[in-house]
Amino acid sequence: MRLRIHHNTVYRYQTPARRIVQAMRLWPAPVAGQQVLDWQVMVGGRGLRPRSRDGFGNAEATYSADGPLDELCVGVVGQVITEDRHGVIQGSEELLDPLFYCAPSVLTQPDQALRELAERCRRHRGLEQAHQLMRVVREAVEFKTEETHSETDASEALAHGYGVCQDHAHVMIACARILQRPARYVSGYLWIDGDSVSPASHAWSELYIDDLGWVGFDPANRICPTESYVRVAVGRDARDAAPIRGLRQGGTVESLEVNVSVAQVSADPARTQSQPVQQ
Known part of the structure; x- marks a missing residue:
């Protein structure tokens, strides 16, 4: 499948920011089943290229600007060819031993409710355990927008019983780690x-399965990622894999506007199918 992605983010400030520093993980890495044809990132009207890789292997660049700044615009446009590999990840550049991803992180700290949910899957093994865990997480956490936020952790999402794709991923990751299975965001x-059920900008989990390696699981949609997915960044939780994270001096009352469009590109441009999303 050939997919075209447009992703625009605009930060606006009620009073101008004196300085902005942003760490950006916006570049998908080529892996088996994902070929990046073209990918451009524009920040403040200028092209930005990755300068390094972070500790998880994600392509990364740091952008800084001195103000006064009333707004900052980040734009992504690219095309990727994907194929369905049933969620199995091959050809990725792995810098860390999978066991690193067994340790809890800030947004996946276990509590008693998460332990009880995980225990429902302990009698299963390997790939079967991962699929069963995906099912029980989705049954426990209803998909519901605008009720959680970027800092909602796994225990809070499970206690609420609802959330978005980020919350489903965090709950599944927390439960997998309780079962001593490496898991990442x-x-x-x-x-x-x-x-x-999820918007174009998405999140899911990957679990390490013996004899297979890393395998993706999307509890929000109850499936392993298919050719409809474009994989960009990984980490212990959403903080590590966030497309943009940064700091600023000044710039009180920040507002954020995000527009994402993912289109399936056909040979006939008139037949291109797209799904625009405003967040």
Whole structure:
């Protein structure tokens, strides 16, 4: 499948910011089943290229600007060819031993409710355990927008019983680690077709399975990632894999506008299917 992605983010400040520093993980890495044809990132009207890789292997660049700044615009446009590999990740550049991803992180700290949820899957093994865990997490956490936020952790999401894709991923990761299975967070994009429940900008989890390696699981949609998914960055939780994280001096009362569009590109441009999303 050939997918075209447009992702625009605008930060606005009620009073101008004196200085802005942003760490950006906006570049998808080529892996088996994901070929990046073209990818451009524009910040403040200028092109930005990755300068390094972070500790998780994600392509990363740091952008800084001195103000006064009333707004900052970040734009992404690119095309990727994908294929369905049933969630199995091959050809990725791995800098860390999978066991690193067994330790809890800030947004995946276990509590008693998470332990009880995980225990429902302990009798299963390997890939079967991971699929069962995906099912029980989705049953326990209803998909519901605008009720959680970027700093909602796994225990809070499970206690609420609802959340978005980020929350489903955090709950599954926390439970997998309780079962001593390496698990990590993935940020990316999803082309929506039919009854998928999540917006184009998406998140899911990857669990390490013996004899297979890293395998993706999307509890929000109850499936392993298909050719409709574009994988961008990984980390212990959403903080590590966030597309943009930064600091500023000044710039009180920040507002954020995000627009994402993922389109399936066909040979006939008139037949291109797209799903625009405003967040």
